[in-house]
Amino acid sequence: TEDIYILALESSCDETAASINKNGLEVLANVVSSQVDLHKKFGGVVPEIASRKHLELLLPVIDQALAEAGLKFEDLDAVAATYGPGLVGGLLVTLTAAKTISLALDIPLIGVNHIVGHIYANFIANPKIKKPLICLTISGGHSNLLYFENLRGYKILGKTIDDAAGEAFDKISRFLGLGYPGGPEIEKAALRGDPESIDFPRADLGNSYNFSFSGLKTAVMNYVNNEDQRGNRIDKNDLAASFQAAVVDSLVANLIKAVENYEVQSVVLSGGVAANQRLRKVISKKLKSFNLDFYYPPLELCTDNAAMIGAVAYYQYLEKDFAPLSLSADPSLKL
Numbered sequence: 001t002e003d004i005y006i007l008a009l010e011s012s013c014d015e016t017a018a019s020i021n022k023n024g025l026e027v028l029a030n031v032v033s034s035q036v037d038l039h040k041k042f043g044g045v046v047p048e049i050a051s052r053k054h055l056e057l058l059l060p061v062i063d064q065a066l067a068e069a070g071l072k073f074e075d076l077d078a079v080a081a082t083y084g085p086g087l088v089g090g091l092l093v094t095l096t097a098a099k100t101i102s103l104a105l106d107i108p109l110i111g112v113n114h115i116v117g118h119i120y121a122n123f124i125a126n127p128k129i130k131k132p133l134i135c136l137t138i139s140g141g142h143s144n145l146l147y148f149e150n151l152r153g154y155k156i157l158g159k160t161i162d163d164a165a166g167e168a169f170d171k172i173s174r175f176l177g178l179g180y181p182g183g184p185e186i187e188k189a190a191l192r193g194d195p196e197s198i199d200f201p202r203a204d205l206g207n208s209y210n211f212s213f214s215g216l217k218t219a220v221m222n223y224v225n226n227e228d229q230r231g232n233r234i235d236k237n238d239l240a241a242s243f244q245a246a247v248v249d250s251l252v253a254n255l256i257k258a259v260e261n262y263e264v265q266s267v268v269l270s271g272g273v274a275a276n277q278r279l280r281k282v283i284s285k286k287l288k289s290f291n292l293d294f295y296y297p298p299l300e301l302c303t304d305n306a307a308m309i310g311a312v313a314y315y316q317y318l319e320k321d322f323a324p325l326s327l328s329a330d331p332s333l334k335l
């Protein structure tokens, strides 16, 4: 059988990325150009600046990916791009580029869901993960708990009913003046604080596997405002540590419930929040009493990248799940 080479593109948020995947999980090049520093001073991603920057960075990033893989455009079997969810301006940059490449080279266009990409990042890092598995996929835009029977079939067990986990980190970080992106900043501050100093609520949504973080967000804000009014000094490190502990506990509670109720072989994490060390540690500890493998992608595959998009695209390629040139970007695309 012939090897399949796919060029994948990703620009749904603030990273401009291109990869070359060979037969799906083999990554020949994974180039990511981050704009994080550009957006830092605004305390979050400015969509208009992001799209302009994607436009500037995309062609050099594609050229670099091809060069690193030692391939030419003519060697490609298909071109893939994230078509949602994300910021529409950013999505349009790579989607338009992918359509152009598809048309010019007469190769199939593949539209990929960004959330599915985050999950597949695990399969790149560990192709032999045993299934069925439970996947907790948590990032700035989504939080989902999934059951995977096999690679191509999943069932959504639970999702957030308000803020995504990463969004909660970002909002609280901004509120405390700790900077952007919030997750790493909160995590840094939390290392110097006491996670048991403030008892923030852990949302309990009864029998469901759903998450909720907006009550916690309000509790943190109320706490700070009350202490301010009383003239008390607030220890941001203690606050960050207590907030992070509450988010982690809520995520872990649902994950463990799922592991107890579903017969699975592995647990995998994905999405930007999967980079959180406390989360990884608490899950590892809780899973000790279960006979399970536990995986999370390496940092460069946790955060936004194109290789994860190329991995999904390969399986869509095998199923001839191609997109027409009329495919539109869908900023609120669901799983």
Ligand code: KG4
Residues within 6 Å of the ligand: 013, 118, 138, 139, 140, 141, 142, 165, 166, 167, 169, 170, 181, 182, 183, 184, 187, 271, 272, 273, 274, 275, 276, 277, 302, 303, 304
């Ligand atoms: O997956 P990702 O890079 O982009 C999206 O698709 O959203 O996730 C970004 C999110 C941000 O909300 C960021 O604050 C969060 O992941 N994040 C973290 C950590 N690193 C990134 N959250 C908690 N702890 C971290 N170490």
Ligand code: ZN
Residues within 6 Å of the ligand: 114, 118, 139, 140, 271, 272, 303, 304
């Ligand atoms: Zn992402």
